[in-house]
Amino acid sequence: MEAKEATKSFGGLVAVNKVDMHINExxxxxxxxxxxAGKTTFFNLITGIYETTSGEINFLGQPIKKSKPYEIAKLGIGRTFQNIRLFKSMTALENVMVGQYCRTHANLLGAILRTKAVRREQQQMKDKAIELLKFVGLEDKKDEIATSLPYGDQRKVEVARALATEPRLLLLDEPAAGMNSREKVEMQQLIKRIQEKGYTVLLIEHDMKLVMGICDRILVLDYGNKIAEGLPAEIQKSKEVIEAYLGKGGAA
Ligand SMILES: Nc1ncnc2c1ncn2[C@@H]1O[C@H](COP(=O)(O)OP(=O)(O)O)[C@@H](O)[C@H]1O
Ligand SMILES: [Mg+2]
Known part of the structure; x- marks a missing residue:
């Protein structure tokens, strides 16, 4: 993924201002x-929810400007949401299976006739969804209504659903928000395991311990501008970053 001067304005407000970024596999x-600062807006640009006002974003060498969100999912960008978006009245398993639909081959006629091929594909989907729930540690809760699960578990279902789209790039928007410290450690370990599986991850997260503990590189936005980029240790020491968080004068 590569962003070149990616910009998004809402009327007079420039939420993302000429941001350059690249992510390696x-x-x-x-x-x-x-x-x-514009973090979620940046995710919304990458996933086609918003179109860039100017600048461009390329994924696997292709511009994504005119692509619809489902096309971008199909291209290989999966995400979770800052405000959890699980389907109500669906189980954890069903929510994960929804994520797989952009990868299925069955056409409508096949689905209506429930052909052998369709039935086989549905069983494979179910098996894979169960495997993903196992991966995030929720296998025993697969048949529970997703939205009635504890908050931390709902975030894990969202991660499993995003993984079900088989993303080449996974965007996580504050996956540990609202979690207690034990759950945060679990989320950090989960992201580590996701990386070990070969996935590429762009992570928005406020918990500095988690961010510093897991990221290869960090970018910092403030009022839509990229104010710093570097290794965790460099970011921790950056005067601009400390000022952005504490306000000028707070850096002393
Ligand atoms: N749909 C929108 N319409 C108008 N302003 C928006 C919209 N989405 C985000 N913004 C504004 O853009 C700025 C960046 O928001 P956001 O990307 O959500 O920040 P972050 O995720 O870093 O907290 C904020 O000032 C926010 O109010
Ligand atoms: Mg946000």
């Missing part, structure tokens, strides 16, 4: 910055 990159 297999990396876990952190995207941090104070509230309102």
């Amino acid at each position: 297999g990396e876990v990159v952190g995207l941090i910055g104070p509230n309102g």
Whole structure:
């Protein structure tokens, strides 16, 4: 993924301002910055929810500007949402299976006739969804209504659903928000295991311990501008970053 001067304005407000970014395969990159910095808007640009006002974003060498969200999912970008978006009245398993639909081959007629091929594919989908729930540690909760699960588990279902799209790039928007410290450690371990499986991850997260502990590189946004980029140790020491978080004068 590569962004070149990616910009998104809402009326007079420039939420993302000429941001350059690239992510290499297999990396876990952190995207941090104070509230309102433009992090989620940047995700929305990458996933086609918003179109860039100017600049461009390329994925696997292809511009994604005019692509619809489902086309981008098919291209290989999966995501979770800052505000959890699970389907109500569906089980954890069903929610994960929804993620697989952009990879299925069955056409409508086949689905209506429930041909052998369709039945086989559905069984494979189910098996794979169970495997993903196992991977995030929720196998024993697969038949529970997803939205009635504890908050931390709902976030894990979202991660499993995003993985079900078989993403080449996985975007996680504050996956540990609202979690207690034990759950945060689990989430950190889960992201580590996701990387070890060969996935590429762009992670928005406020918990500095988690971000610093897991990211290969970190980018910092403030008021839509990229103010720093580097290794975790460099970011921790950066004067600009400390000022962005604490305000000028707070860096002393
Ligand atoms: N759909 C929208 N319409 C108008 N302003 C928006 C919209 N989405 C985000 N913004 C504004 O863009 C800025 C960046 O927001 P956001 O990307 O959600 O920040 P972050 O995720 O870093 O907290 C904020 O000032 C926010 O109010
Ligand atoms: Mg956000």
